[in-house]
Amino acid sequence: MANPSLLILPGDGIGPEVMAEVRKIIDWLGTQGTPFDVSEGLIGGASYDAFGVPLADETLARAQAVDAVLLGAVGSPKYDGVDYAKRPEAGLLRIRKEMDLYANLRPAQCFDALADFSSLKRDVVAGLDIMIVRELTSGVYFGEPRGIEGTGDDRVGINTQRYTTAEIRRIARSAFELARRRGNRVCSMEKANVMESGVLWREEVTWVHKNEYPDVALSHMYADNGLMQLVRNPKQFDVIVTDNLFGDLLSDAAAMLTGSLGMLPSASLGAPMANGRPKALYEPVHGSAPDIAGQARANPIATILSFAMALRYSFDMGDMATRLERAVETVLAQGHRTSDLMGPEGGNPMTTSQMGDAILAALKG
Incomplete structure (x- = not known):
């Protein structure tokens, strides 16, 4: 059987940075006997800069042909003067509409290690x-x-x-x-x-x-x-x-x-394809955060958990999805934090890459 296929659209802002951490996990899975056929494309402002549109027809055709799409983020203030039909967000709306991804799944889970990071009291959110x-x-x-x-x-x-x-x-x-x-x-x-x-x-x-x-x-x-x-x-x-x-x-x-927008993944699912898998796009709930782009401060967890959702809903790899989610939980329980998860006591936050490395190490066990 052919390898499962995945189209990665890093997008704008911190999108490429957080997606690089997911690629580490995908590459490791390949060494464990689960190789993916991975390709990349442009969406949002990156696509507008290259092609004059936020989503090229060729990119959309590739998205329709693969088993799942993994997207980073779109948007930047630099495009505020662009016509609405060509702004980065229009590319995201178009791919959702053209793939008929009518069901958007957004889990909100509060990891125990982050219960005190919520704006609400621990007893209200613990175990959410x-x-x-x-x-x-x-x-x-x-x-x-x-x-x-x-x-x-x-x-x-x-x-x-x-x-x-x-x-x-x-x-x-x-x-x-x-x-x-x-x-x-x-x-x-x-x-x-x-x-x-x-x-x-x-x-x-x-x-x-x-x-x-x-x-x-x-x-x-x-x-x-x-x-x-x-x-x-x-x-x-x-x-x-x-x-x-x-x-x-x-x-x-x-x-x-849950403590941070950087923690929430999402899945957008459509009707089943010929192979039985649903049309699917997975993306973090957070935006492109242009104010911290390129500073190695972005939290990659939401994007990593979005890939875990892809493992569960698109690739019938529920056990591996659970392992990945538990790896995230382990890393947080060990006290590892990116800048968005730092408490009032402060400290030295991990970089985006360091957080990705820590999660991969925990996944390897």
Whole structure:
């Protein structure tokens, strides 16, 4: 059988730095009898500089052909004056849309060694392990009409929130399937009290639950209350399913419960391909952090954990994914920290490369 194929898109800012640490792990797996066919491409500002677009058609075609895509980060203030259609973020939106990666999985797990780094009290976040399932290819980020109309003092900004029955039902199924492998509980979040799209969302999630997943516990919550509950008592949740906009907000809030945005991975999954593997893109939740790019200060853990998700969801290597996650936990328990994880007592943080080396050493055991 052919080796599993992986397209790496390092992107902008700290993207290439954190991706270099993942490459160490991929290369080591190759020496252990699990070689990957790895290729690289450009996305975001790097692609704009090279090709004049944030995602070239050839790169998109390669992404469609591989078993999984691993992405670093996109964006930089240097592109703020560029038209929206050609900004780095447009490349990310396009690859998600064209690959139809409708299910965005964002785990928020608080490692015990970092419980005191959260902005909340230890007893609130210690042992936290939730999964936010965000619909990724529809909603207000893609709805039409959109744009800015008018001139002078009479301009209007327009964005359209739009969801169909099919779009809601398929993301609901993803959440229920995940819940069956976890705590068997799903909380669906929307704004059915003020938005018709929220009414439809609640009705369709309820339909999927009643007709296909009655064994899974389902609750509903308005998204604003959900955000408050994440801060008040996050461990009440197991799997949260929500739309594109609310998922963006909720997952970033959940990031801070874990101690650092540099700790959170994500997976964006689509329909199965001919080989049975889902269309998939894996990326850290954090951005390109241009203010620290090139300074060896970036935390590579979120990108490494994103690769662990790829091992689990794309390559049927759940045992190795667990080993990699435990290696991260071991390194943190040993007190190793990058600059974003330094406590008030200070100290000498590890460089990006040193953290990657420490995780690889722990993985080798």
